[in-house]
Amino acid sequence: MARISLDHIRHAYGPNPKSPADYSLKEVHHDWDDGGAYALLGPSGCGKTTLLNIISGLVSPSEGRILFDGRDVTNLPTQDRNIAQVFQFPVIYDTMTVYDNLAFPLRNRRVPEAEVDRRVKDILEMIDLSSWAKKTARGLTADQKQKISLGRGLVRNDVSAILFDEPLTVIDPHMKWVLRSQLKRLHKQFGFTMVYVTHDQTEALTFADKVVVMYDGEIVQIGTPAELFEKPKHTFVGYFIGSPGMNVIPARIDGTTADLGGGQVALGFRPEIASGAKVELGIRPEFVRLGREGMPVTISKVEDIGRHKIVRALFADRPMAIVLGENGEIPSEPRITFDPAAVNIYADSWRVSDPSTAANGRA
Numbered sequence: 346m347a348r349i350s351l352d353h354i355r356h357a358y359g360p361n362p363k364s365p366a367d368y369s370l371k372e373v374h375h376d377w378d379d380g381g382a383y384a385l386l387g388p389s390g391c392g393k394t395t396l397l398n399i400i401s402g403l404v405s406p407s408e409g410r411i412l413f414d415g416r417d418v419t420n421l422p423t424q425d426r427n428i429a430q431v432f433q434f435p436v437i438y439d440t441m442t443v444y445d446n447l448a449f450p451l452r453n454r455r456v457p458e459a460e461v462d463r464r465v466k467d468i469l470e471m472i473d474l475s476s477w478a479k480k481t482a483r484g485l486t487a488d489q490k491q492k493i494s495l496g497r498g499l500v501r502n503d504v505s506a507i508l509f510d511e512p513l514t515v516i517d518p519h520m521k522w523v524l525r526s527q528l529k530r531l532h533k534q535f536g537f538t539m540v541y542v543t544h545d546q547t548e549a550l551t552f553a554d555k556v557v558v559m560y561d562g563e564i565v566q567i568g569t570p571a572e573l574f575e576k577p578k579h580t581f582v583g584y585f586i587g588s589p590g591m592n593v594i595p596a597r598i599d600g601t602t603a604d605l606g607g608g609q610v611a612l613g614f615r616p617e618i619a620s621g622a623k624v625e626l627g628i629r630p631e632f633v634r635l636g637r638e639g640m641p642v643t644i645s646k647v648e649d650i651g652r653h654k655i656v657r658a659l660f661a662d663r664p665m666a667i668v669l670g671e672n673g674e675i676p677s678e679p680r681i682t683f684d685p686a687a688v689n690i691y692a693d694s695w696r697v698s699d700p701s702t703a704a705n706g707r708a
C-alpha cells in the first residue's frame with residue numbers, strides 16, 4: 346500500500362485555461378496517508394471523478410504531479426500504477442465461475458496456485474459467496490456481481506491503493522449497509538489505502554477515516570466525520586453534512602459580538618475579518634436551544650422524526666432549523682440561544698479561526 350501525494354495538481358478539460366473557472370479541478374496539494382480510508386464526497390460535477398481518474402491514470406493532470414510513496418507516477422498508464430479499481434457497475438466475466446473471477450487478477454500476476462486458493466477462499470468467505478464458488482457468474486444478482494467486483498479489488502495484497510467509484514449504486518439499500526460494514530472491517534484488518542467516491546454523506550461518513558469534501562472543483566475540507574460536523578471549514582460543508590444542514594445567518598461583527606439582526610451573540614473571541622467580506626454565523630440545528638430566553642423566533646412547522654423533533658422557524662425573517670430533544674417543549678413565546686462552543690464565524694464562506702486555538706485554520 347502507498348502514501349498518495351497530490352503535488353499542486355490542477356486540471357482543465359479544455360485547452361489554454363486562464364481563469365480559475367476554466368479548471369474542473371482547482372489546485373489540490375495534499376498527502377494522503379498510507380493505509381488511510383478516504384471518501385471523496387460532493388455534489389454532481391464537483392470534480393470527484395476527475396480527481397479519482399487522475400489518481401488511477403485515466404486522466405493526465407494539466408498541471409502538477411502525483412506520487413505513490415514518493416515515486417512520480419504522473420506519466421505512468423493505469424496498468425503500471427499497481428492499483429485495483431471497483432466501478433459503479435460490476436466488471437466481471439460472466440462465463441467464468443465465481444472462484445475463477447476472483448482468482449483471475451492473481452493468476453494474471455503468476456501468484457502460485459496454493460496462494461491463489463488460500464486468498465480466494467478468504468475473500469469468498471468475507472463477501473459471503475463461498476457456496477457459489479463453483480457456479481458461473483452469469484446467474485448472479487447485481488448485488489452478488491458487485492460483491493465479486495469488490496472481492497477482485499481486495500484479493501491482491503500488493504496494490505498501492507484500491508479506488509472505488511460509487512461502487513454501491515446498484516446495490517439494494519439493506520445490502521449497501523452490509524457491504525459498507527464489510528469494507529470497513531476489511532480496511533481495519535488489512536490497512537489498504539482506499540479512495541472511495543460518493544455523493545452520499547452516510548456512505549462517506551461510515552466508510553472513511555477522512556472525508557474529502559469537494560465543492561465546485563475544489564477540496565474545501567479534509568477531516569474526520571466529527572471535525573466536519575463540529576468545525577465546518579466552509580459554509581458548504583455545513584450545509585452538505587448533517588440533516589438538516591447548518592444554519593447560516595448573515596452577521597455583522599462588532600468586537601467580540603455578532604449582530605444577527607434578530608439579536609446579538611457573544612463570541613468569546615475577536616474574529617479578524619477583511620473589510621468588505623461577506624460575514625455569516627453558522628450554527629448547527631443540534632446546538633440551537635429553544636426556550637423562554639434569548640432571541641425571538643416564530644415557529645412555522647414541527648416535524649416529529651421519532652427520537653427528536655425538527656422545528657422549522659423564522660429568525661430575523663430567515664428560515665432556521667432547530668433540533669428539539671424527545672422531551673423538549675415549545676414555549677408560547679419561543680426564543681433561542683446558541684451553544685457558544687458550536688458557533689462558527691465565516692468570512693466569504695471560509696471559517697474564521699479563533700487565533701487562541703491554533704488547530705482551527707483553513708483546510
Ligand SMILES: Nc1ncnc2c1ncn2[C@@H]1O[C@H](COP(=O)(O)OP(=O)(O)OP(=O)(O)O)[C@@H](O)[C@H]1O
Pocket residue numbers: 358359369387388389390391392393394395396544
Ligand atoms: N471528459 C470531459 N470533458 C469535458 N468536461 C468534463 C469531462 N469530464 C468531466 N467534465 C466536467 O468536469 C467537471 C467535474 O466533473 P466530474 O465528473 O469530475 O464530477 P463528479 O463530482 O465526479 O460528478 P458526478 O458525481 O456527476 O460523477 C464537470 O463540470 C464536468 O462537466
